[in-house]
Amino acid sequence: MRTRHFPEGFLWGCATAAHQVEGGNHNCDWWEWEQRGGIRTGDSADPACDHYNRFREDFRLLQQLHNNAHRLSIEWSRVEPAEGEFDQAQVEHYRDVLTELRQRGMVAMVTLHHFTSPLWFTHRGGWTAAGSPEAWLSFVRHVAQELGELVGMWCTLNEPSIYAYQGWITGDFPPGRRGDVAGMYRVLANMHDAHEKAYRELKRITPQVPVGLTHNKWLLFPAKPWNPVDRVLAAVSQSGLDRWPAGSPRMRRVVEATSDYVGLNHYSGSLVSVTRHSQPGWLPQSDFGWAIQPEWMRHCLEELAELGKPVYVTESGIATRDDRRRSQFLKDVVGQVWQAIEHGVDVRGYLHWTSMDNFEWAQGYSMQFGLIGVDLETQERTVKPSGELFGQIAEANAVPVD
Numbered sequence: 313m314r315t316r317h318f319p320e321g322f323l324w325g326c327a328t329a330a331h332q333v334e335g336g337n338h339n340c341d342w343w344e345w346e347q348r349g350g351i352r353t354g355d356s357a358d359p360a361c362d363h364y365n366r367f368r369e370d371f372r373l374l375q376q377l378h379n380n381a382h383r384l385s386i387e388w389s390r391v392e393p394a395e396g397e398f399d400q401a402q403v404e405h406y407r408d409v410l411t412e413l414r415q416r417g418m419v420a421m422v423t424l425h426h427f428t429s430p431l432w433f434t435h436r437g438g439w440t441a442a443g444s445p446e447a448w449l450s451f452v453r454h455v456a457q458e459l460g461e462l463v464g465m466w467c468t469l470n471e472p473s474i475y476a477y478q479g480w481i482t483g484d485f486p487p488g489r490r491g492d493v494a495g496m497y498r499v500l501a502n503m504h505d506a507h508e509k510a511y512r513e514l515k516r517i518t519p520q521v522p523v524g525l526t527h528n529k530w531l532l533f534p535a536k537p538w539n540p541v542d543r544v545l546a547a548v549s550q551s552g553l554d555r556w557p558a559g560s561p562r563m564r565r566v567v568e569a570t571s572d573y574v575g576l577n578h579y580s581g582s583l584v585s586v587t588r589h590s591q592p593g594w595l596p597q598s599d600f601g602w603a604i605q606p607e608w609m610r611h612c613l614e615e616l617a618e619l620g621k622p623v624y625v626t627e628s629g630i631a632t633r634d635d636r637r638r639s640q641f642l643k644d645v646v647g648q649v650w651q652a653i654e655h656g657v658d659v660r661g662y663l664h665w666t667s668m669d670n671f672e673w674a675q676g677y678s679m680q681f682g683l684i685g686v687d688l689e690t691q692e693r694t695v696k697p698s699g700e701l702f703g704q705i706a707e708a709n710a711v712p713v714d
């Protein structure tokens with residue numbers, strides 16, 4: 313079988329977020345949102361995958377699948393349940409988690425905000441409020457001082473543009489605002505500020521640890537390419553979504569000055585016209601209804617390469633109950649990453665979304681992105697064939713050519 317090899321030291325792993333896997337996370341805005349009926353399926357994020365108690369078993373499985381890296385988030389609402397009050401027992405929990413990863417030879421990429429915020433923070437305006445960057449920063453500082461020596465890479469914020477869009481424009485995420493453009497831009501401005509400040513603080517406390525963030529690159533195309541209105545709309549919407557990291561010269565400078573790497577989360581794209589956003593009907597779709605086009609991965613990587621920073625694929629995955637599709641997707645998408653590297657893009661790692669089927673935010677458990685299945689009744693884990701395939705790719709540091 314012919315294979316395509318990756319550079320030595322390439323990181324292979326999975327990406328997760330605390331609220332989606334841990335269970336028992338009752339002090340954050342997503343829990344409140346769930347109590348108010350914000351989850352379409354009526355599902356609950358407790359116990360999710362009970363990863364809070366089963367992280368050792370979960371990391372053992374990932375080690376068996378030759379993962380040499382793992383992306384996880386540290387839950388702010390656990391570590392700082394009230395403003396300025398840090399819960400040492402929770403800090404120790406995450407020390408155990410990070411130590412376990414280290415002992416299993418997995419580089420820990422730690423996200424410091426992945427969509428959830430503590431209730432005390434949310435109730436005084438969340439990321440729209442003045443002073444929000446400083447409030448988050450004291451959590452960042454505490455985590456870095458306590459746990460920094462166990463961290464391989466910092467990821468300050470997960471997908472600011474998606475977070476702000478879903479929470480303030482579509483209303484699918486808490487606080488459930490719709491069409492609040494001013495609110496969305498306040499959130500983005502505060503998050504930019506927060507990232508810049510966190511970068512400096514993290515570099516001061518843990519100078520050896522690379523710091524970056526993840527950008528969700530959702531591609532937008534004109535629905536009718538011959539129609540100038542659609543073309544302008546698609547271009548304007550894309551640069552709005554891409555404000556972070558490269559949509560404006562100011563933001564570009566922020567990334568140049570305050571990121572050691574760029575993290576790419578890429579899933580899909582849509583067609584834009586005056587009346588609606590739609591999916592390209594000629595492409596296969598995932599269970600989420602998202603168009604699947606592996607070649608877009610290479611396109612995104614080549615675009616981000618222009619920022620002149622190393623790039624990590626910090627999320628890529630497909631929601632499907634047909635695991636053969638996931639295996640095919642994996643081979644195709646990883647093949648595209650290899651192509652990008654062959655064409656000079658400095659890609660250093662691929663973190664698949666996600667290890668286990670988990671709590672997919674507003675969609676509950678209806679969307680399955682995992683390489684490992686989880687029986688929600690018994691919490692039994694079953695590695696899927698796609699998980700075995702990922703293990704073979706990671707072990708060989710190479711992707712098979714079909």
Ligand code: BGC
Nearest residue numbers: 329470471474528577665672
């Ligand atoms: C988020 C994940 C989410 C995934 C699939 C990304 O935008 O970072 O938390 O589960 O997309 O929807």
